[in-house]
Amino acid sequence: MTKFSFNQALPFEATHVGEVIKDELAARDMKQSELAELTGIQKSILNDVIKGKRSLTPEMALLLENVLGVSATFLMNIQTQYELDCAKKSERVVEQAKMLEIWNVLKEHVSIAFFRKAGIVKGNIVEDVKRICEVFGVENLDEFFGLKAEEKELYYYRKSEKVTTNPADIFSWKFYCYYLSRQDNSPLKTFVKDDAESLTKELNRVFRDNSETIRKTCEVLNRYGIRFMVVNKVGQVPVDGMSFWIGENPTIVVTERIASIDNLAFTILHEVGHVYNHLTQDGKAMIELSDERKDSKETEADNFALNAVVPSGEWKKFMARTRDVVPYKIASHIKEEADKHEVNPQILFGRYKHDIGIYKIKNCFETRIL
16 A cells, blocks of 8 residues: 655755865865875765765765864764765655556546646645645555445435536545545534424524625534534536544535525525434445435435424415415515515525526515525
8 A cells, every 4th residue: 555654854955065065166266286295085986976976985074174163063964964965865755656647546536727726736746635634634546446436425416417417526535525524624513413493493594684694603502502504516426515534523514606695595404404303423424416316315304494483384375375476576474474484585585586487587585694
């Protein structure tokens, strides 16, 4: 197995003791031939030392000390350091070649464009490979491919023809989220499995007020032991949200592609449904991909999110009461129902448009995430 462990202090250029001798000669305006005569060192040998073609011996160092007044120990230390530096430079070349080989493998399986945008890939092959491996939490290619083989959930999602996805983009984005979650130092409380109802009530108050919504959402989720992050996506990753466990706490991630308060609220509540009903500490991440065919857990999470805002029975009654109301006059009825349940009317308006299948109705409420 190839381990990623490197000396961080490799020299860029080794300095031979001959350079020091050359400087001493220049400072004294002394020629090599004169130094050779005074030290008794053959001219050709001295010339090779000064040119860096030959190593300095302890005997030569003592002879030079007598003539130049430069410590023999000092000269030998420079010679020793030069030899060590040369060895390290050779190691650097070997490492560079090895990392280039690994890089050529990795780039076929991960999204380099995403990692470049995220600041993981910066243009130095050795360091880039190390950072990519840190993101995936692996030390060698065997571990990387073992990890990739376990990513079966990438194939569980069957997308509609409207959505194009790239498994490498999703794979990279997902593990980047894991990486950020491991790095996060948010003050999390202990997660309690029975707190779902009280949490959703607090979240609905945040969504209703819609003021500093992201910050307040984060604070509320943290108090319930859930980490919250907004992570940019790149490439063919039609992801709205994801939830997973890191350590002792679950994490909820949403992407910046969510632009409206109703979509944000639904996505977060959907992931909360996964956290309380589906996630386990050793289980898989739950990823919500747009326009996909729902499996049973995704449908359950959808229903959890809808019921967390307005219970399904109450919503069915509302839809029955307003079935004869033309859509462009529905706003006052939506507002009344929202006030009744103390929720943001835009969330109900979004649900209404979804249920009747008409999305081009003019928005009557604030849609932006404030």
